[in-house]
Amino acid sequence: MYTPPPTEFQAAVRRNSFNLCSAPHCGKSRVNIGKHCKAHHKVCGRYGHPHARPIKRPDVQWAREKVSDLFASNATHAGLVAATAWTRQWFAEALAAPSGTTHRDNLDLRIDLQRLDARGITADDILKEAVAFSIFTATNERAFPDTRSADYGMSRSILGLAPKAFEVGPRGTVLSARHYKTAALRTIGTTFRLTLAGFMASVRNAVEQESKKKEALRNALHAPFNAPASMYQALVAELPVAPQ
Numbered sequence: 001m002y003t004p005p006p007t008e009f010q011a012a013v014r015r016n017s018f019n020l021c022s023a024p025h026c027g028k029s030r031v032n033i034g035k036h037c038k039a040h041h042k043v044c045g046r047y048g049h050p051h052a053r054p055i056k057r058p059d060v061q062w063a064r065e066k067v068s069d070l071f072a073s074n075a076t077h078a079g080l081v082a083a084t085a086w087t088r089q090w091f092a093e094a095l096a097a098p099s100g101t102t103h104r105d106n107l108d109l110r111i112d113l114q115r116l117d118a119r120g121i122t123a124d125d126i127l128k129e130a131v132a133f134s135i136f137t138a139t140n141e142r143a144f145p146d147t148r149s150a151d152y153g154m155s156r157s158i159l160g161l162a163p164k165a166f167e168v169g170p171r172g173t174v175l176s177a178r179h180y181k182t183a184a185l186r187t188i189g190t191t192f193r194l195t196l197a198g199f200m201a202s203v204r205n206a207v208e209q210e211s212k213k214k215e216a217l218r219n220a221l222h223a224p225f226n227a228p229a230s231m232y233q234a235l236v237a238e239l240p241v242a243p244q
């Protein structure tokens with residue numbers, strides 16, 4: 001039987017299979033024409049780095065609560081108003097059919113964002129989630145091997161506001177993990193990080209100042225005789241209710 005000679009692509013895939021996966025300590029052979037083995041290629045596609053790990057939603061909850069409180073008590077702050085306006089415009093444009101373009105990435109991004117919209121997630125929810133995740137990232141640097149994996153994490157966190165259902169097989173077995181479009185993972189986190197860098201930094205700073213203030217207050221109350229009188233008075237003055 002006649003076997004056609006391998007195409008250029010097939011030949012390249014075969015050549016590449018003699019190279020080893022570039023993830024540290026892996027040593028398996030590469031698949032396709034990328035630089036990773038099958039397993040690392042998959043992890044990389046989901047989390048942006050071969051060694052990145054999924055972030056559990058409850059782990060970010062404390063940051064969400066802080067951001068909610070801060071936003072609620074600073075509703076008229078110029079930075080928050082501007083960030084909200086930008087996010088609303090970004091969300092509306094991403095949801096609308098981009099005129100004159102049928103670029104696959106735009107369409108893919110829209111599929112994931114339309115699911116959020118259909119489940120009642122608003123631009124304001126998305127902004128809160130993005131800022132909360134940036135606080136989580138800043139305080140958990142070791143969870144992210146590089147910037148790309150942190151960006152993917154933010155994308156997943158935003159998409160997780162209306163998580164895609166697990167695909168379930170006929171006998172109730174889970175067929176695939178939550179699987180978001182590559183275009184959505186690649187663009188959402190990076191766009192928010194780059195556009196709102198200054199705003200996110202100032203929110204992070206506010207959260208940090210607040211926790212420092214609380215810590216100072218706690219220390220002063222635990223060791224009142226060591227605190228200088230002036231500092232102690234200042235701290236007590238900030239208590240919301242008079243000490244019993």
Ligand SMILES: [Zn+2]
Pocket residue numbers: 021022023026027028036037038039040041
């Ligand atoms: Zn590998």
